Amino acid sequence: MKKIITILTLTLSITGSAQLKKEIEKADNYFKRAFYSEAIPLYQEISKKDRSYEVLKNLGDSYYYTKNMGNAARVYNYIVKNYPDKVDDEYYFKYAHTLKAIDDYEEADKVIAQYYEKKDDQLKLKEFEVTKKYLENVRAIENRYTIANLGINTENSEFGAVKFRDKLVFSATKKETTLLDKLYKWDNQYYLDLYEAPLENLYSNDSVAYPLPGKINAKLHEAMATFTKDGNTIYFTRNNYAKGKRNKDNNEITHLQICKAQLVEGEWKNITPLPFNNEDYSAEHPALSDDEKTLYFASDMPGGYGSFDIYTVSINNDGSFGTPKNLGEKINTSGKEQFPFASADNKLYFSSDGHPGFGMLDIFVASVTPAGLSKPDNVGLPVNSGYDDFSFYIDADTKEGFFSSNRPGGQGSDDIYQIVETKPLIIEDCMQFISGTITDEKTNKPVPFASLALSSDKKNTIEKITADANGKFGFDVQCETTYTVIANKEGYTENQKTLYLKKERNKNNDASMPLKSMEQVEIEKARALEEQKAREEAARKKEQEKRANEAIAKENDIIKDRNRVVVKTDEINFDYDLWYLRRDSRKVLDKVITLMKKYPEMIIEIGTHTDIRGDEKYNLELSEKRATSVRTYFIENGIEPERISGVGYGETQPILHCETEESCTEEQHEINRRCEFVIKGF
Structure with missing residues (x-):
């Protein structure tokens, strides 16, 4: 029985493995043919059992x-x-693109930084930091355009809008379909056609679009049109499809081609593929230069820099074409460059995911000059986003145009947006200002024409300027930098101020500071010298007083006891439970009275104490009576009342500590019943 179970288990395992392998082969076949919408549900099920890298x-x-x-x-x-x-390098960048698309730019930056750190590529890491700063500067321009979603958009794809006479021509999925029309397996939408709609009704929800007249639209894709100025010739993109036959490469892929057609009696006819098309790669997204002598297009032909590059081809006077030329690494990257558009003011717009962008495809612009193309710049917000932004078109005179995007918030898939450019593209570093006024420290009046020097922790150079007649000055400075401003003028001492600047554009930082005149310096020196002499004289007198006090103390038995200065005397004791002065105590008091008369500035506190016999309240009152008795004796013998005070401490400060009344002898209790003389001052 065990043998049968083992055989059944092995058979099921082999059968399951074979079935899984078959499912993977089917999904992979869809994937290779770019039928991504068909592949997704298959891979989703497979991933529950097989979480392999592939x-x-x-x-x-x-x-x-x-x-x-x-x-x-x-x-x-x-x-x-x-x-x-196992993971290929490109997936770090794809991952970063997806994070930007879901608005997690901070995590996207971490992914790229960690990738370069993993590769230990310090050069790329530095370049990445430059890119981050560049995008911060682009973002700081804020919104350069107003944008509006057009009424012609639907839940399906619309993009590639250009003006043609009184209409807007654009690409869209088939509006009217039959059972014979097939879905495009990439995204499960119908294939694209070229449509036109009246310009005056673009924003209305009931705007109606019609297929371009003629035979331009076929069974597969047609998109991205551009027109000659006379309106008689159109260039557009379509699948490699002719005479009802789809032409494929060795991988069963039908590539894109660029075709042109002529407008004959209101219809587009004489459709002709351009001679540089090829069955093994795509040529797409044609755009005419303003002089109509150059055709820009995108292609993944061999020999480029990335998956798709921007190319140009010359259009000869006889209508023939030259040899396509790659625009080079200034424009093209290892990523994708597509959707070129040449404006009338000699600017080339295109979309790229290889240049510094905000995620997926962004739109960029480069100037076309006799010396060649300039380095492209990101056109900024809100045209660019974390999603695909492409198919840019603008009227150089009115600054009005269109672009396409699949960003959230539209009607669905790709939408066409109308734009108006409201700000120029001026990309600047984060800058602030340091300004202030130089004043006289004593008078607080401006110091005219003071010299200022500015140094920073990032540059070795020092910028020097002169304040104006009102003492005012100013510097243009960079954010996130530490600056030191040094001010000086003849007849004054130098002063300086250090400022730590954060990332806050256009902030004004106050570096006002006073200067001290040399006259004031001399006055302060003289004052300081006088103060020093006064301090030295005071110290001398204090030392003399100290020595005198030491002599007095030595001569008169004045000692320091428990942080107090006291007159050392024979014991002054009181009879138990009494406060009257004993005859033997008066001789001791007379010695202190004599001392106070010898030094008439001496001030003394009489402190009297009891033993612990009796309760605390009674002992406190008894000690106060004893203090009063002694003080009265001093006053009766010629000591001024204000020079002598009496304090009764009760049993709180014993000399000998007695746990109980019986633990101390009578002699010990008598020692605690004492009178002390504390010198409080002279």
């Missing part, structure tokens, strides 16, 4: 290419953390 990588990519960024981020996070030795 399965999860393809699942993450399928989410990524269908713009499901939340799920893509979750899967990429898993493979980056669990397959660090």
Whole structure:
């Protein structure tokens, strides 16, 4: 029986493995053909049983290419953390893109920084820090455009809008479909066609779009149109499809081609593929230069810098074409560059995920000059976002135009947005100001034409300026820097102030400071000398007084006892329970009276004490009576009342500590019943 169970278990295991392998092969086949929407549910089920790197990588990519960024981020996070030795470098950047798309820019920056640290690529790490600062500067421009979602948008894809006469021409999924129309397996939408809509009704929800007249739209994709100025020629993108046949490469992929057509009696006819198209790669997104002598386009042809690059091809006078040329590494990166647009003011706009951006495809602009193309800049907010932003078009005169984006908040998928440019693209570092007034320290009046020097912790150079006639000065400075301002002028001493600047654009930092005149310096020196002499004289007198007091103390048996200065005398004791002075005590008191008469500034406190016999209240009252008795004797013998005080301490300060009344002898109790003379001052 055990043998049968073992055989059944092994058979089921083999059968399950074979079934799983079959499911993976099916999903992989969809993935290779870019049928991502078909591949996703298969990979989701497979991943419950097989969490291998290849399965999860393809699942993450399928989410990524269908713009499901939340799920893509979750899967990429898993493979980056669990397959660090297998994961390709590109997935760190894909992961960062998905994080930006879900608005987690801080975590996205951490992912890229950790990747460069892992590679120990300090150069790239420094470049990344420069990129972060660049994007902060772009973000600081704030919104450069007003944007509005058009009424022609639907839950499906609309993009690539350009003006053509009194209409807007754009790309969209088929509006009217039949059972014969197929879905595009990439995202499970219908294939794209070219449409037109009246310009005056773009914002209304009942705006109606119509397919371009003629035979431009076929069974597969048509998109991204550009027109000659006379309106008679169109260039556009379509799948490699001719005579009802889809042409494929060795991987069963139908690539994109650029075609042109002529407007004949109101319809687009004579559709002709351009001669540089190829079945093995795509040529897409045509855009004409303002002089119509150059056609810009995107392609993944061999020999480029990344997956898609921007190319140009010359259009000869006879209508023939030159050889396509790559725009080079200034424009193209290891990522994607697509959707070129050439404006009438000699600017090239394009989308890229390889240049410093806010996530996925961002729109960039470079100036076209006789010397070549300038370094491209990010066009900024709110056109660019964490999602795909592309298909930029703008009228150089009116500053009005359109772009497309699949960002959240639209009608769905790709939407067309109308834009108006309201700010120029001026990218500046975070700057602040240091200003102030130089004044005279004594008079508080301005010091005109003082010399100022500015140094920082980031530069070895020192900037020097001169204050104006009102003592005012100012410097333009960078954020996150420590500066020291040094001020001086002939006839004054130098002064300086150090400021620690944080990241807060356009903040004004006050570096006002006073200068001290040399005349004031001399006055203060003389005053300081007088004060020093006074201190020395006071110290001399204090020392003399100390020595005199020491002599007095030595001569008159004045000692320091328990942090007190007391007159040392023979014992003065009181009879038990009495406060009257005994005859033997009066001789001792006469000695103290004589001392006070010898030193008429001496002030003394009489402190009287009891033993512990009796309760505390009674003893306190008894000691006060004894103090009063002694003080009265001093006053009767010529001592001024204000020079002599009496305090009764009761039993609180014994010389000999007695636990009980019986624990001390009568002689010991008598020692505690005493009178002391504390010198309080002279």
